[in-house]
Amino acid sequence: xxxxxxxxxxxxxxxxxxxxxxxxxxxxxxxxxxxxxxxxxxxxxxxxxxxxxxxxxxxxxxxxxxxxxxxxxxxxxxxxxxxxxxxxxxxxxxxxxxxxxxxxxxxxxxxxxxxxxxxxxxxxxxxxxxxxxxxxxxxxxxxxxxxxxxxxxxxxxxxxxxxxxxxxxxxxxxxxxxxxxxxxxxxxxxxxxxxxxxxxxxxxxxxxxxxxxxxxxxxxxxxxxxxxxxxxxxxxxxxxxxxxxxxxxxxxxxxxxxxxxxxxxxxxxxxxxxxxxxxxxxxxxxxxxxxxxxxxxxxxxxxxxxxxxxxxxxxxxxxxxxxxxxxxxxxxxxxxxxxxxxxxxxxxxxxxxxxxxxxxxxxxxxxxxxxxxxxxxxxxxxxxxxxxxxxxxxxxxxxxxxxxxxxxxxxxxxxxxxxxxxxxxxxxxxxxxxxxxxxxxxxxxxxxxxxxxxxxxxxxxxxxxxxxxxxxxxxxxxxxx
Ligand code: ADP
Ligand code: ZN
Ligand code: MG
Numbered sequence: 001x002x003x004x005x006x007x008x009x010x011x012x013x014x015x016x017x018x019x020x021x022x023x024x025x026x027x028x029x030x031x032x033x034x035x036x037x038x039x040x041x042x043x044x045x046x047x048x049x050x051x052x053x054x055x056x057x058x059x060x061x062x063x064x065x066x067x068x069x070x071x072x073x074x075x076x077x078x079x080x081x082x083x084x085x086x087x088x089x090x091x092x093x094x095x096x097x098x099x100x101x102x103x104x105x106x107x108x109x110x111x112x113x114x115x116x117x118x119x120x121x122x123x124x125x126x127x128x129x130x131x132x133x134x135x136x137x138x139x140x141x142x143x144x145x146x147x148x149x150x151x152x153x154x155x156x157x158x159x160x161x162x163x164x165x166x167x168x169x170x171x172x173x174x175x176x177x178x179x180x181x182x183x184x185x186x187x188x189x190x191x192x193x194x195x196x197x198x199x200x201x202x203x204x205x206x207x208x209x210x211x212x213x214x215x216x217x218x219x220x221x222x223x224x225x226x227x228x229x230x231x232x233x234x235x236x237x238x239x240x241x242x243x244x245x246x247x248x249x250x251x252x253x254x255x256x257x258x259x260x261x262x263x264x265x266x267x268x269x270x271x272x273x274x275x276x277x278x279x280x281x282x283x284x285x286x287x288x289x290x291x292x293x294x295x296x297x298x299x300x301x302x303x304x305x306x307x308x309x310x311x312x313x314x315x316x317x318x319x320x321x322x323x324x325x326x327x328x329x330x331x332x333x334x335x336x337x338x339x340x341x342x343x344x345x346x347x348x349x350x351x352x353x354x355x356x357x358x359x360x361x362x363x364x365x366x367x368x369x370x371x372x373x374x375x376x377x378x379x380x381x382x383x384x385x386x387x388x389x390x391x392x393x394x395x396x397x398x399x400x401x402x403x404x405x406x407x408x409x410x411x412x413x414x415x416x417x418x419x420x421x422x423x424x425x426x427x428x429x430x431x432x433x434x435x436x437x438x439x440x441x442x443x444x445x446x447x448x449x450x451x452x453x454x455x456x457x458x459x460x461x462x463x464x465x466x467x468x469x470x471x472x473x474x475x476x477x478x479x480x481x
Contacts, residue, residue, distance in 0.1 A: 005236060006203045007229050009165050010157035012194040012211075013172060015182040016121060017061050017149040023120045024052030024095065024278075029148050031183070031190060036142040044147035046090035051277050054079070058149035060287065061181040062102045062118050065151065067293045068179055069113050071106030075284050079118075079275040087141055088122040095120050096152075098272040102283065108175065111168050112156040121148040151182070157196065157206065162225035166218050169193050174300045174323065186217050193221050199232040201241070207232065208244045212258055214251050224251040227258055303328075311335065312342045313349045320353050327357075330371045337378035348381045355395050359402050372401040380408040392465045393417045417466045423475065426459070426467060430475055433458045445480055452476055 019029050025043035033039055043050045066073050080098040096119035103116035123146040127139045153172070159165050173191055176184040184191040193215045200207035212228060215221045228249070235243050249258040283289070298306075300322055307318045321328040331352065338344040363369035371377075380401060384394045389412060397408045397417070404411075412418050433455055434441045444451035452473070459472045 004201070005233050006200045006207075007160055008157045008198045008200070008206055008209075009159035009161075009225060010196040010209075011153075011155045011159065011165060011168065012196065013153045013155075013169065014192045014194075015151045015153075015176055015184050016190045017058050017151055018180065018182050019055055019057045019061070019149055021055060022147040023055050023058055023118070023149040024147055027147065030144070031148075031188060033144050036140070037144060039144045040146070044090070045143060046092075052095065052275075054278055054281075055149055056286075058118060058151075059102065059281070059283075060292070061149075061179070062116055062151050063283065063287060063289065063292060064179050064181060064296065065153070065176070066103030066106060066116055067289070068175055068296060068299055069103070069106030069108055069116070071103040071113055071116065073283055073289055074100055074102055074104065075282065076100055077102050077281040077283055079278045080272045081275050082119075082270045082272055084270060086122075087139070088125050088146070090123065090143070090146060094122065095275055095278070096272075098267075102281075109168055109171050111164075112158050114154040114156050116151060116153045119150050119152060121145050121150040157198075157209075162222040162229070165195060165225055166222040169221055170218055171300065177325075178297055178300055180297075186215075189216070195221060195225050195228075197225055197228045197232070199229055199236060199244075201236055207236075208246050210244070210246065210258075211248045212251055213248060213261070216253070220251055220253060223256060224258055227256070231258070310340070311345045311349070313346055317349045317353045320357065327352075327371075330374065333374035334377050334381075337374045338381060344381055344385055347385060348377070351381070351384075351394060351398060355398055356402065359399050363402060369402045370405070372405045376401055376405055376408055383408060383412070387468065388412075388419050389417060390419060390465065390468060393419070396465070415464065417464055419466050419468055423471070426463075426472060426475055427479070429459055429462050429467075430455075430472065430479060433462065434479070441480060444476075452480075 016031060017029075021027060022029050022039075022044055025041050027041050027044055028039045030039055043052060063073055077097070077100045079095050081093040082096045082098070083093040085092055097117035101115040101117035104114075106113035106116070123141050123143045125139050125141050128137065130136050130138075155168070159168060173184045173186070176182040176191070182190060186193070192213075195212045195215065196209045197212065198207035198209040210228060210232075212224045215224055232244050235241055245263065247263045248261045250261045251258055303322055304318055307313065307321060308315070311318075321331050331349070334348055334352075335345055338348060360369045360371075372380075377398075380389075380394060380397055383389045384391070389397065393412065397411055400406070400411055401408060409418075437455065437458065440451045440454055444455065455476055456469055456472050459467055460469060
């Protein structure tokens, strides 16, 4: 079926950059500072007569992002003043970029990037309810965040579903982390996603867009987009398309709804003009862009490809490593200990993603679990591969390993868990089990298959799971023939 309406989405994503100091002054850039107004100075408080000095590291970080996205790094770039009045913007304008962003173009997960530019963050306002004896609601402003380097990335309107938007934003967060340019934690507001959404009955034309703000998680990005698409589709369906207006809407997490905040201002309202207090930037002169490109770390996309090619593991497993730097590093050390053998790596990866991660999460609550040394873990995998231990014992030892991290062979020997391959010894145990369960043995002889399972189970119990169940099965059949 052909969709009746065309959904179009473009994202604007802000990320606070991880620098020692703020964008235009020497104040500490510390997102974890909880005491209000301690990282401030005359520059970021906009005292008269002060002058900004651009933070080179912040510019470098934006260039890195541009290079990783395959965008064009501008030859010429400059800052502009974006004028508006609001208590969180002490100068009465924000230093941002308008005509000459640092980065133009680029692509991530098939989504075309329009631009990436640099600006300063605003102060953080806290709106509080009226107190007893007070005259009404009031607001407090914390200027620690004022002037923190803020990168803004804008995509082209080429996204067509909530899931696609969510996946793009997740991938971008991952990229920022790999490049080490931002912590990009959405809950902490270090990364903020704004979604522009339109729905159109005419596939040749865009509909009127609304912009949704206050999205503090990837889940709310997806839910808010779904909500808006439904809201606008309903209006169109009911002949009320003219009620869709270009506006800014907020997302109410409690009500799981968007609500109108204000009708959208357009760029001329900001009276942008080039910032006269900062020098123009000739980026290819100020930075060695080629060297920077060569110096980029391995990117998520590259790492995925390498893991797929070199390790041959499942996509799902690969994602677990891609998203967790510590786990990934540990896994690569395990791979080395396994001699890079694909067959062994697959077994290892199955135990890691199916069992170990879960064990760690459970035990982590008690605060004691950790990744075992790659040596011990690899040894466990070798023991499993060589059929010295079966799957149940492997899991059992793995549970031990994340707590005690001892030589698994020693552990297995001490606990009597090494697979019993000695048939005569197994036969002895089997004879004993038959003697103890004469009726069940008779039942099996008469054709009751389930009885055999019970008998095998008894042997497994007797040997603490160390017997090879297939061999035990065969032996029973032979003896009870
Ligand atoms: P504005 O001038 O309103 O800020 P821009 O053209 O700068 O609009 O675009 C802002 C964001 O909105 C971009 O991410 C862009 O891809 C997206 N966008 C533009 N038009 C539409 C539309 N009709 N539907 C959905 N998103 C759109
Ligand atoms: Zn300052
Ligand atoms: Mg815009």
